[in-house]
Amino acid sequence: MSEHTRFEELVLPHLDAGYNLARWLTRNVNDAEDVVQDACIRALKYVGSLRDGDARAWFLTIVRHAFYDWCKRNRPAEIVKDDGTAIDMAADDSAVDPERAAQRSSESRLLADAVAELPVVFREVLILRELEELSYKEIARIADIPVGTVMSRLARARGLLQRSPLLHAIRGLPSGGQQ
Amino acid sequence: MNCDEARTLVARYADGEIDDLQGRSIAQHLRTCADCAVKHQGVLALRAQIRAEVPYFPATPALRERVRALVANARDVAPARPRPVRDRWRWLSGGALAGCTATILAWMLGTAVIDWRANEDVAVEAVTTHVRATLSNHLIEVASSDQHTVKPWLSARLDYSPPVRDLASEGFALGGGRLDTLDKQRVATLVYHYRLHTIDVFVRPEMVHAPTELRTVRGFNVAHATGSGMDWVAVSDVSADVLTAFVQRLARADAAP
Numbered sequence A: 001m002s003e004h005t006r007f008e009e010l011v012l013p014h015l016d017a018g019y020n021l022a023r024w025l026t027r028n029v030n031d032a033e034d035v036v037q038d039a040c041i042r043a044l045k046y047v048g049s050l051r052d053g054d055a056r057a058w059f060l061t062i063v064r065h066a067f068y069d070w071c072k073r074n075r076p077a078e079i080v081k082d083d084g085t086a087i088d089m090a091a092d093d094s095a096v097d098p099e100r101a102a103q104r105s106s107e108s109r110l111l112a113d114a115v116a117e118l119p120v121v122f123r124e125v126l127i128l129r130e131l132e133e134l135s136y137k138e139i140a141r142i143a144d145i146p147v148g149t150v151m152s153r154l155a156r157a158r159g160l161l162q163r164s165p166l167l168h169a170i171r172g173l174p175s176g177g178q179q
Numbered sequence B: 001m002n003c004d005e006a007r008t009l010v011a012r013y014a015d016g017e018i019d020d021l022q023g024r025s026i027a028q029h030l031r032t033c034a035d036c037a038v039k040h041q042g043v044l045a046l047r048a049q050i051r052a053e054v055p056y057f058p059a060t061p062a063l064r065e066r067v068r069a070l071v072a073n074a075r076d077v078a079p080a081r082p083r084p085v086r087d088r089w090r091w092l093s094g095g096a097l098a099g100c101t102a103t104i105l106a107w108m109l110g111t112a113v114i115d116w117r118a119n120e121d122v123a124v125e126a127v128t129t130h131v132r133a134t135l136s137n138h139l140i141e142v143a144s145s146d147q148h149t150v151k152p153w154l155s156a157r158l159d160y161s162p163p164v165r166d167l168a169s170e171g172f173a174l175g176g177g178r179l180d181t182l183d184k185q186r187v188a189t190l191v192y193h194y195r196l197h198t199i200d201v202f203v204r205p206e207m208v209h210a211p212t213e214l215r216t217v218r219g220f221n222v223a224h225a226t227g228s229g230m231d232w233v234a235v236s237d238v239s240a241d242v243l244t245a246f247v248q249r250l251a252r253a254d255a256a257p
Helices: A003-026 A029-049 A055-074 A085-093 A098-105 A110-117 A120-131 A136-143 A147-163 B003-015 B020-032 B034-053 B061-080 B083-135 B147-157 B240-251
Strands: B172-182 B185-194 B197-205 B215-217 B220-227 B230-236
Touching: A003 A029, A003 A055, A003 A120, A003 B061, A029 A055, A029 B061, A055 A120, A055 A136, A110 A120, A110 A147, A110 B034, A120 A136, A120 A147, A120 B034, A136 A147, A147 B003, A147 B034, B003 B020, B003 B034, B020 B034, B083 B172, B083 B197, B083 B215, B083 B220, B083 B230, B147 B172, B147 B185, B172 B197, B185 B240, B197 B240, B220 B240, B230 B240
Parallel strands: none
Antiparallel strands: B172 B185, B185 B197, B197 B230, B215 B220, B220 B230
């Protein structure tokens, strides 16, 4: 099977997954398209090394690498290790502003905004877990981190979302031990 | 199971990343512990909300178009894909070419060195022969200022017929000729007198790699010229420029009588 045929059969079915990840990492349509195109060029080149069965994780790994390379070129500041402290502080500061929170709650894309504001290292594991429904092990391989780190980052991401000022007014969501 | 143990397992339980035994234990704990149950519910509720409100972005039509173009491009390039093989051949032929070039260069250098050494040897031999002939008073075997006497004498003893010219009008009087061995070849030697000097001119069929430049060996000048199908090697104690002009004059075809 030729390279491009392998690519079409094994990788193209995961183009949506690749774009979704890139879209959440770049938070921008055009940048996501560029990243995925770059990833596809790499995938075409290395599709010969892909074993059957793990094409999605394989392609997502390439997309993630393409994103970080793109990031280094275009948004180097974003790669700086962000542990979410800023978000925590924001949460404390604006914790009590019922009017604003109520206003926010009327907006439809509240949670999406909160996810987009997560530092990228937490955002990527959250997207891979909750939207791609990948296992800890798969996420660990894609993000090139130990499974324990996947778990801690996931817990951090969830904690940040649950305590996000954007979400305080959301009904029915237990607010992560703030009560 | 207590709450400390449960804390690390709640998320894993909610994510389905736990074995059956631990799963049963945590399920039992959650039924009895409200705090842990709230945390567990928090993860599940967040997940439900994420899946409801956080959009999953499918690839845009523009991206699909770009990727299609990429693949089409790869397909077009594909026929030329046995490139590694071609590259290998290119490298191989390149290497072969480089090897050939190196060999040729080495050969040329080698022959140049050999030629140089041979010329050196010829020059040295010519001088030695000239000196020996002078000392032994064996300069001339056929004494004649008449080129028409010298030439047949030489031709009868050689497998070639050297041109013989008397240039007495220019100061170079033909004294006669003899046979010598030069560079393992029997050669004709013409003897000229120029003022008080004696000039030996060794004449042999033209060599492929003939010496070109003037040399000085043990105080004797050795000049060379090519012409009339012959190599001309002149040895004498006359000045270098005179000797060079003379040997070139001899070799020139228009000098033939």
